[in-house]
Amino acid sequence: MLMAAICVSAAMSVTSCSDDNDDPGMTGPIVTPTENMTNEGYYKGDIYGNGSGNLWVNFISTTLEWNDSEEDYTGTGRIVCLDFNTLLADNPDFPALAEGEYTADDTHELNTFNIDGDSYVTSYNPSGVTSREVVGGSVKVKKDGDLTVIEAQLKLDDGADYTFSYVGKLNIINRTGEGQMSNLTSDVTVEALTQGVAMYFGQTFTETSDLYMVVIAGDDYDLDENYGNSPSVMLGLNVTPGSTTGIPSGRYTLIDAMEADDYDVNTAMSGVYEMSLGGFFGTWYFHTIKGFEASMKTGYVDVTNKGNDSYDITFSMIDGYGHTVSGSYSGTLPVENLAD
Numbered sequence: 360m361l362m363a364a365i366c367v368s369a370a371m372s373v374t375s376c377s378d379d380n381d382d383p384g385m386t387g388p389i390v391t392p393t394e395n396m397t398n399e400g401y402y403k404g405d406i407y408g409n410g411s412g413n414l415w416v417n418f419i420s421t422t423l424e425w426n427d428s429e430e431d432y433t434g435t436g437r438i439v440c441l442d443f444n445t446l447l448a449d450n451p452d453f454p455a456l457a458e459g460e461y462t463a464d465d466t467h468e469l470n471t472f473n474i475d476g477d478s479y480v481t482s483y484n485p486s487g488v489t490s491r492e493v494v495g496g497s498v499k500v501k502k503d504g505d506l507t508v509i510e511a512q513l514k515l516d517d518g519a520d521y522t523f524s525y526v527g528k529l530n531i532i533n534r535t536g537e538g539q540m541s542n543l544t545s546d547v548t549v550e551a552l553t554q555g556v557a558m559y560f561g562q563t564f565t566e567t568s569d570l571y572m573v574v575i576a577g578d579d580y581d582l583d584e585n586y587g588n589s590p591s592v593m594l595g596l597n598v599t600p601g602s603t604t605g606i607p608s609g610r611y612t613l614i615d616a617m618e619a620d621d622y623d624v625n626t627a628m629s630g631v632y633e634m635s636l637g638g639f640f641g642t643w644y645f646h647t648i649k650g651f652e653a654s655m656k657t658g659y660v661d662v663t664n665k666g667n668d669s670y671d672i673t674f675s676m677i678d679g680y681g682h683t684v685s686g687s688y689s690g691t692l693p694v695e696n697l698a699d
Contacts, residue, residue, distance in 0.1 A: 400531035402454035530650035539679025541653035549686030561698030595628035630654030
């Protein structure tokens with residue numbers, strides 16, 4: 360029963376490509392993973408309604424660093440975004456970029472990659488930033504065990520030819536809102552949670568309870584941007600109305616945020632991803648650098664409010680596949696009052 364739309368968005372990393380146009384070594388029977396480059400992909404499913412699965416991958420050179428104040432990357436390197444139309448995934452939580460040759464096209468048909476601004480190359484140099492749209496070309500995709508081998512011959516909007524190659528394991532995350540919205544394959548113990556924030560939204564979905572969105576994370580995490588390399592846990596807690604100064608102590612039991620008749624006090628909302636409502640809300644586990652993202656469906660969160668924004672929090676939560684995410688946090692949770 361979603362009576363209003365609220366989201367605390369977990370900023371997902373854009374991904375990248377090396378400025379050196381590394382040769383991944385594809386001449387022999389053994390491929391060599393590309394160095395100094397990472398990737399992140401997103402699967403949206405059949406968003407164009409033609410039976411293909413839309414999947415885009417960003418490649419980012421590790422020489423680039425995100426600058427919060429400029430809201431852009433700094434350093435020398437390139438970002439390459441390729442927006443594919445591939446086979447529909449049997450399970451959207453575990454999609455894959457199928458082998459084959461993809462041609463530049465805006466029909467969104469199977470074995471094409473999208474142009475018209477959807478695929479591009481952005482170069483960062485000391486002299487400035489240049490972004491070029493991909494307007495033509497082809498991309499060959501092969502598999503070698505867990506590795507994906509990509510060879511791209513691209514045409515850019517300034518008329519230049521651009522050759523791009525990459526070898527590595529693709530990190531592709533479900534963005535369909537379907538499936539269990541978890542790519543975990545085993546239980547997780549979340550360790551080294553060192554900082555957090557408690558955002559109070561007041562009466563949001565129901566008159567029965569007020570909402571706190573809590574983010575707890577490790578050192579290498581920006582709580583303002585809600586992004587970083589350390590693991591993080593997002594908690595959607597339904598608290599006693601009027602709890603403006605902190606989260607009341609107690610056990611918060613996870614409920615199905617989309618099916619529950621009401622959001623009672625001492626419950627926690629399951630993790631929901633819905634772009635029409637702004638993205639992420641409820642209870643989630645994230646570990647961007649490892650490519651993990653999991654909606655929590657059942658379980659509990661124990662909260663002990665010790666006063667002066669100091670808390671002990673213990674959680675044991677389960678995703679839709681039965682994998683447990685557990686851990687604890689002892690520290691401060693400064694309250695940010697975001698209620699109207």
